[in-house]
Amino acid sequence: MTVSERIASLRALMAEKSISAYVVPTADFHQSEYVGEHFKARQYITGFSGSYGTAVICQDDACLWTDGRYFFQAEQELAGTGVRLMKMFVGDTPTITEYLSDVVPSGGTVAFDGRVLSMGEGQEYEVALGSKGIQIHYSEDLINAIWQDRPALSDKPAFFLEERYTGASIASKLERVRKAMAEYGATVHAIASLDDICWLLNVRGDDIDYFPLLLSYAIVRMDGVELYVNEKKLNDRILNEFKKAKVTLHPYNDIYQDIQKLDASETLLIDPMKMNYALYKNISCNIVEAANPTILMKAMKNDTELDNIKAAHIKDGVAVTKFMYWVKNHYDKEVITELSSIDKLTALRAAQDGYIRDSFEPLCAYKDHAAMMHYSPCEESDVPLKGGAFFLNDTGGGYYEGSTDITRTFVLGSVDRQMKKYFTAVVRAMMNLSRAKFLYGCYGYNLDVLAREPIWDLDLDYQCGTGHGVGYLANVHEPPTGFRWYVVPSKNEHHQLEEGMVITDEPGIYEDGQFGIRIENELIVRKGVKNKYGQFMHFETITFAPIDLDGIDPEEMSRSEREWLNRYHQEVYEKIGPHLTEEERQWLKQYTRAI
Numbered sequence: 001m002t003v004s005e006r007i008a009s010l011r012a013l014m015a016e017k018s019i020s021a022y023v024v025p026t027a028d029f030h031q032s033e034y035v036g037e038h039f040k041a042r043q044y045i046t047g048f049s050g051s052y053g054t055a056v057i058c059q060d061d062a063c064l065w066t067d068g069r070y071f072f073q074a075e076q077e078l079a080g081t082g083v084r085l086m087k088m089f090v091g092d093t094p095t096i097t098e099y100l101s102d103v104v105p106s107g108g109t110v111a112f113d114g115r116v117l118s119m120g121e122g123q124e125y126e127v128a129l130g131s132k133g134i135q136i137h138y139s140e141d142l143i144n145a146i147w148q149d150r151p152a153l154s155d156k157p158a159f160f161l162e163e164r165y166t167g168a169s170i171a172s173k174l175e176r177v178r179k180a181m182a183e184y185g186a187t188v189h190a191i192a193s194l195d196d197i198c199w200l201l202n203v204r205g206d207d208i209d210y211f212p213l214l215l216s217y218a219i220v221r222m223d224g225v226e227l228y229v230n231e232k233k234l235n236d237r238i239l240n241e242f243k244k245a246k247v248t249l250h251p252y253n254d255i256y257q258d259i260q261k262l263d264a265s266e267t268l269l270i271d272p273m274k275m276n277y278a279l280y281k282n283i284s285c286n287i288v289e290a291a292n293p294t295i296l297m298k299a300m301k302n303d304t305e306l307d308n309i310k311a312a313h314i315k316d317g318v319a320v321t322k323f324m325y326w327v328k329n330h331y332d333k334e335v336i337t338e339l340s341s342i343d344k345l346t347a348l349r350a351a352q353d354g355y356i357r358d359s360f361e362p363l364c365a366y367k368d369h370a371a372m373m374h375y376s377p378c379e380e381s382d383v384p385l386k387g388g389a390f391f392l393n394d395t396g397g398g399y400y401e402g403s404t405d406i407t408r409t410f411v412l413g414s415v416d417r418q419m420k421k422y423f424t425a426v427v428r429a430m431m432n433l434s435r436a437k438f439l440y441g442c443y444g445y446n447l448d449v450l451a452r453e454p455i456w457d458l459d460l461d462y463q464c465g466t467g468h469g470v471g472y473l474a475n476v477h478e479p480p481t482g483f484r485w486y487v488v489p490s491k492n493e494h495h496q497l498e499e500g501m502v503i504t505d506e507p508g509i510y511e512d513g514q515f516g517i518r519i520e521n522e523l524i525v526r527k528g529v530k531n532k533y534g535q536f537m538h539f540e541t542i543t544f545a546p547i548d549l550d551g552i553d554p555e556e557m558s559r560s561e562r563e564w565l566n567r568y569h570q571e572v573y574e575k576i577g578p579h580l581t582e583e584e585r586q587w588l589k590q591y592t593r594a595i
Contacts, residue, residue, distance in 0.1 A: 002081075003045070003046060003047040003081040003082075003083070004080075004081060004082055006044065006045055006146060007045060007057060007062055007081075007082065007083075009146040010022065010045060010057055010142055010143070010146055011057065011059055013142050013145055013146065014057070014059065014111075014142065015059070017109075017111070017137075017140070017142075018109060019109050019110075019111045019137070019140070019142075020058065020059070020103075020104045020105070020108035020109050020110065020134075021056055021057065021058045021100055021103065021104050021108070021109075021110045021111070022056070022057045022058075022110075022111050022112065022140070022142055023054065023055070023056050023096070023100075023110065023111070023112040023117070024041050024042045024045055024046075024054065024055040024056075024057070024112070024143060025042065025054045025055075025112070025116050025117055025121075026042045026043075026050075026051065026052055026053050026054065027039065027116040027117070027118075028116065028208065028215070029115040029116060029192070029215075029276055029279075030192055030193055030194045030215070030276070031118050031192075031193070031274065031276065032194060032208050032211065032213070032475075033051070033211070033360075033475060033477060034051060034208050034209035034210045034211060034360075034361070035208055035209065036151075036153070036154050036207050036208045036209065036215075037151040037154075038150065038151045038152060038153050038154065039116070041113075041116070041143040041144075041147070042054065042055050042064075044143060044147055044150075045057065045143060046062075046064050046077075046078065046081065046083045047077050047078065047081050047083070048064055048066070048070075048073070048074050048077045048078055048083075049073075049077060049378070050066060050070035050073055050074060051361060052066055052067060052070065053065060053066035053070065053074070054066075054096060055083070056096060056099065056100065058103055058104075061084070061103065062081075062082055062083045062084065063083065063084045063085075063086045063099065064078060064083050064084070064085055064086060065086045065088050065093075065096055066085070066086075066087075066088060067087075067088045067089060068087070068088075068089070068090070068372065068373065071085070071087055071372075072372060072375070072381065073375075073376075073378060073380075073381065076378075076380045076381070077380075086099070097124060097125060097128035097129065098128075100125075100128075100129060100134070101128055101129060101132050101134070104129070104132075104134050105134075106132055106133035106134065107133055107134075107135070108134055108135070109134070109135045109136070109137055110125065110129055110134055110135070110136055110137070111136070111137040111138075111140040111142070112137075112138060112140065113138075113139070113140060113141040113142075113143075113278070114138030114139060114276065114277040114278030114281065115141075115276050115277075115278045115279070116276065117138070117276060117277045117278075118273070118275070118276060118277060119272050119273075119275045119276060119277050119279075119280040120272055120273060120490075121277065122136075122138060122277025122280070122281075123277075138277055138278055138281060139278065153207075153215065153230070153252070154205075154206065154207040154208075154215065155230060155232060155233060156205065156206035156207060156233065157205075157206070157233050157234075157235065158203050158204065158205040158206070158214045158233045158234055158235070158238060159203070159204055159205075159235070159238075160202060160203055160235070160237045160238045160241060161202045161203065161204055161400075161473070162202075163202075163304075164304070165304070165305075165308055165400055165401065165473075166202050166304070166305065166472075167302040167303065167304025167305050168302060168304075169202070170200070170201055170202050170241060170242075170244075170245040170247075171244070171245055173199070173200050173202075173294075173297070174200065174220065174225070174245060176293070176297060177189065177200065177220055177293050177294060177297075178220070178222055180293035181220070181222070181269055181293070184269050184288050184290055185267055185288060186267045186268060186269035186288050187221070187222060187266050187267050187268075188219060188220070188221055188262060188266050188267070188268045188269070188285075189219070189220040189268070189269040189270075189292075189293075190217070190218070190219050190220075190259060190268055190269070190270050190275070190279070190283075191217065191218045191219075191220065191271075191274070191292060191294070192217050192274055192275045192276060192279060193271070193274040193292065194207075194208070194211075194213040194214065194215065194216065195211070195213060195298070195471055195474040195475045195478070196274065196292050196294040196295065196298070197214070197216050197217070197218045197227075198213050198214055198216075198474060199294055199297075199298040199471075199472070199474060200218070200220075200294055201218070201225075201227070201242070201245070201247065202241070203234075203238055204473060204474075205233065209361075210357065210358060210359060210360050210361060210398075210476075211359075211360075211398075211474060211475055211476070212356055212357065212398055212473055212474070213474065213475075214229065214233065215229065215230070215252060216228060216229040216252070217229075217252070217255040217279075219255075219258070219259070223246065224246040224247070224248060225245065225246065225247040225248065226247075226248050226250060226258070227242070227247050227248065227249055227250065228250045228251065228252050228253070228254055228255040228258075229249060229250075229252055230251075230252050231249050231251075234249075255279065256278065256279060256282050257282075259279060259282050259283055260282050260283075260284060262283070262284070262285040263285065264284070264285055264286075265285075266285045266286065267285070267286040267287075267288055268283060268285050268286065268287050268288065269288045269290060270283070270287060270288070270289060271289070271290065271291050271292040271295075272289050273291070273490075273492050274291075274292055274295075291480065291492075295479055295480050295492075296480060296495065296498070298471065298472070298474070298478070299469055299478060299479070299480060299481070299495075299498070299500075299501050300498050300499065300500040300501060301472060301500045301501070301502060301524075302500065305402065305472050305500075306500060306502075306524060308400075308401035308402050308472075309401060309402035309403075309472065309502060309524075309542065310542050311401045311402075312354070312397070312399040312401035312402040312403070312404055313402075313404055313522065313542045313543055313544060314544065314575055314576070314579075315349075315352040315353070315354065315355070315397070315399060315401070316349065316352070316396070316397050316399070316404040316406065316543075316545075317406075317543065317544040317545045317572070317575065317576050318348075318352065318576055318579040318580070319345065319348040319349040319351070319352055319397065320345070320348075320393075320395075320406055320408060320545040321545050321546060321572075321576050321580065321584070321588060322348050322580065322584060323341075323344060323345045323348055323393075324408065324410060324545065324546060324548070324591075325580075325584050325587050325588070326344060327341060327385070327391065327410055327412075328410060328412070328548075329587070331385040331386070331387070331391075331412055332386075332387060332412075332413070335384050336384065336385045337377075337382050337383060337384045337385065338364045338365065338366055338369070338377035338381075338382050338383060338385075339364075339377050339378075339379070339382045341364050341385070341391075341393070342362045342364050342377070342395075345362065345364075345393070345395055346358055346362070349397040352397070352399070354399040354400040354401055355397060355398070355399055356398045356399060356400065356473070357397075357398050358395065358396065358397060358398065359396035359397055359398040359403040359404060359405060359476045360395075360396055360405070360476045360477075361376050362376065362393075362394075362395040363375060363376050363392070363393070363394035363395065364376075364377060364391075364392070364393050364394075364395070365377070365391070365392045365393075365516060366383055366385050366386075366389065366390075366391050366392075367383075367389040367390065367391075367514075367515060368512075368513050368514055368515065369381065369383070369516075370390060370391075370392035370409070370510070370515055370516025370517070370518075371510045371511055371512050371513060371514060371515060371516045372510075372516070373462075373463075373464060373508070373510050373516065374394075385412060386412065386413075387412050387413025387414070388412070388413045388414065388415065389412055389413070389415070389515065390409050390410070390411060390412070390415070390419070390423075390515045390516065390517060390551075391409065391410045391412055392407065392408075392409045392410075392516050392517065392518055393407065393408055393409070393410070394406075394407040394506075394518060394520065395407075396476055398473055399473070400473065402472050402473055403470060403471060403472065403473055403474070403476050404470075404522070404543070405470055405476050405504050405520065405522060406520055406521070406522070406543050406545060407506055407518045407519060407520030408519065408520075408545060408546075408547070408548065409423065409426075409516075409517045409518060409519060409548065409551070410548050411423070411548050411550035411551045414550075415550075415551065417553065419515065419551070420551055420552065420553040420556075421458075421553060421556055422458070422460075422509045422511075422517055423517050423548075423551035423552065423553075424551070424552050424553045424556040424557060425454045425455055425457075425458060425509065425556070426454075426455070426507055426508055426509055426517045426518065426519050427519055427547055427551075427552065427565070428454040428556070428557060428561055429451045429452065429453070429454045429455055429507035429519075430451065430505050430506070430507055430519045430520070430521060431561060431564050431565065431568075432450045432451055432453065432454065433447060433448075433450045433451040433466065433467075433483065433505045433507070433523075433539075434505050434521060434523055434539055434541050435538075435539070435564060436450050436538065436539060437528065437536060437537070437538045438497075438536070438537050438538075439533070439534045439535065439536060439537065440496070440497075440527075440534060440535035440536070440537050441496055441534075442496060442497055442537070443481070443494070443495070443496050443497065444466075444467070444481050444482050444483040444484060444493060444497065444503070445483075445484060445485055445486065445487060447483060447497075448465075448466050448483045448484055448485040449485060451466045451483065451505065451507040452466070452485065452507065455507060455509060458509075460509055462507060462508045462509065462510060464484075465482050465483055465484035465488075465491070465493075466482075466483035466484060466505065466506060466507050467482055467483035467503050467504040467505050467506055467523075468482040468483075468493070468503065468504055469481055469482060469493075469501060469502065469503050470502045470503065470504060470522060479491070479492035479493055479495075480492055480493060480494065480495035481493050481494075481495045481496070481497055481498075481501060481503065482503065483503065483505070497525050497537060498525060499525055499526060499527050499537070500524070500525065501524070501525040502522055502523070502524055502525075502542075503522070503523050503525065504520055504521070504522050504523070505520065505521050505522070505523055505539075506518055506519070506520030506521075507519070517551075519547060520543070521541050521542075521543035522541075522542050522543045523539035523540065523541060523542070524539065524540040524542055525537060525539060526538055526539065526540050541568065544571060544572045544575045544576055545572060545576070546569065546572055546588065546591045546592055547565065547568075547569070548591070549591055549593070549595065552565075552595065554595045562595055565595065566594040566595065569591075569592035569593070569594070570592065570594075572588075572592050573588055573589060573592040576588065577589070
């Protein structure tokens, strides 16, 4: 069926059930950033394939909300479908609840599958729509009823992550979680977020795009764990480890019935930002709401994890450096496009030992495409690389030793002095933050100005955060901290910087219709001197790949900034050079020269 035909089928079913509006988010049952094929309901009903957006289908209207990363792609993919693009955060575009409150009459019904809506979103709908006399039905999976060839839930095998990678046993992690539960006065803890469960039980899977996670729910008790998962995915090693940790297995979807059966005397700890609305509505016992204890625990990497992550970055730096060499030496000799460059970089990463998959959707953007900040090429938008422009690459690899996230912007040919001025400002912004020294207790928003200052000095800004936490072979965007100058509650980044956290540092400049520049390294939060003034902290840079000197104007940099860049490039040459061919190494020597 075409998109128009699918919408017609959905509307017929809505009419049968007296549903005024049907909401289709981009989500699985766990609010994952990327989802598996089974969960791409919004793409099925609208034709839009971006990773973020929500569709609302009414009898006489159909709309898709997405943000500026995807305006171009959405306009292309929605053409001829009858679905209107609603540009989030632009002009007077209404929010979804504002739209529903306006178009659904009092007494009407808004429906959705509550398993793919977060607890917070569901509660927001209750307040906004309930005040208008609009009913909510949260157990309607209408897409499943019309999607005749819907892919089944993933049955791909899981794998156990050895302690040489995790640095901690399942038992030790459970002990820490149970201690936190007791501090909250909870006797039971329900976990619905996949990265938290996989970290806690030292398993990984292959159930969603990019992030190596396992579809599952967990109920942690003081004397055991109830794990809701497809048991066929688990090998003997996993089963043996689970037996030792007193993990009992149940069918994946039984969580909804079992959570209803919790004794009224139990007190259940839940994270309102990490649970779906349907699961929340099935709880009848006492509730304590707080962040999952595992969030902070997994963000503060142990020494084993940090050593592994640093090793992963050397491997990744080799792949990215080889990629930079290839692009800069071949873009004018053969046809290289945005999409073909992604294939090349993925192949270079795959050649590294321990590579599993890319850690997120590659963002390779040439010239004006890079101005869209989080543009990812598709067949319709793909373009060849040419001279006289910037080529931005924001990519990462997932290795047994950890996940990486790196951005480099390459200069193809030559660019004018103004573009070099902007490029140099971005490099200065990145290094200003990376060499910060600060007192323990600082948050990311205390330090964000260090990165923005060189860009604000130009009366420019980038309308996103400066950095985010990075998970260990899990979600590449990991709470609970990050760098931004204002607090966004939904980002769950409101926590002070702790030793062992791994965070990106990625300022940029984006000029609509012209170019985009971003330079990104990853940092480890480290302790420094402790004295009468308190505990001083600093960052350790762990990303190693050349910063394109063809874009640098040394006159725009202070002596200390040039010295930092020269030291950094010396480290790049020492760490990456031995893994290259002789020709590549001679090229790297030139691109890490002192300025």
